[in-house]
Amino acid sequence: MAESVQLKLVSSVKCFGGMQNVYSFFSKQLQCETRFxxxxxxxxxxxxxxxxxxxxxxxxxxxxxxxxKSGFQRYASEHNLMVVGPDTSPRGCNIEGExxxxxxxxxxGFYVDATTEKYKNNYRMYSYxxxxxxTVVEQNLPVIKDARSISGHSMGGHGALICALKNPGFYKCATAFAPIxxxxxSTWGVKCFTGYLGDSKETWLEYDATVLVSxxxxxxxxxxxDQGSVDPFMDHLIPNNFVEACKKAGVSLDYRLxxxxxxxxxxxxxxxxEHIKLHSDILRK
Known part of the structure; x- marks a missing residue:
């Protein structure tokens, strides 16, 4: 049995009948205090x-x-769905240049487990x-174990896709807004992968959704x-490659431009x- 983690309540605000809370705890994966x-x-x-x-x-x-910024609480309340959102990286690790x-x-943090010497002890967002x-959520909050799904935006959309693809069955549904x-x-990806994972491009492929879905x-x-047609970062996101990879692999994808x-x-x-409703419908099947 996993060691129990004690959460600290940072803030709590009533919203659409429910509570929008923020918690903190010391993360063993990140080796720092983190919030979600x-x-x-x-x-x-x-x-x-x-x-x-x-x-x-x-x-x-x-x-x-x-x-x-998103207004998701109205829909989470309506569909009786808990929504948990971690930070995007460790904080206060005192790593030179971070x-x-x-x-x-x-x-x-790009949702990878870093392997380079400088970042490997803290930048483990994938495992976190x-x-x-x-584990922490299931120990402390009223959620149904194994009834979980994942979503995200941009770098977080990348994270949602790879977490789902690398762990078949762990998440029942995976959606993304304008994912990398x-x-x-992508120049964004190459910069972060080089810094966190080094020069081995074979290692990079383990965190590339287009490669994983194939x-x-x-x-x-x-x-x-979901992707906006006039997104100024399209050259970094490259959604068409993922769409084609899904087609070739026979993986069902609802891509909406x-x-x-x-x-x-x-x-x-x-x-x-619409995403909240989709997740709720699938998780309650």
């Missing part, structure tokens, strides 16, 4: 646990951006998201991607209700 948000819908308690959706945010974000750039280091955080779909072909043999993931929409939270907020 958890929206607890009004009908959830220890006698009435609910399914849980994990949300992964993008570059420069903390656990706060999604909960104040705060020098907006797209690498602090705020840019897939292994440690679900083929990071080994050899996926697990159960249906109910994959959905929305005319005139860009990249940010105005886009996410427009369609988040």
């Amino acid at each position: 948000s958890a929206y607890i819908p009004p009908k959830a308690d220890t006698q009435n646990p609910v399914p849980v959706l994990y949300w992964l945010s993008g570059l420069t974000c903390t656990e706060e951006n999604f909960i104040i 705060d020098a750039n907006w797209d690498f280091g602090t705020g840019a 998201v897939v292994k440690e955080l679900p 779909s083929n990071p080994t072909a 050899k996926y043999t697990g159960p249906d993931l109910h994959l959905r991607i 929305h005319d005139g929409y860009e990249h940010g939270y105005m886009f996410v907020g427009t369609f988040i209700g």
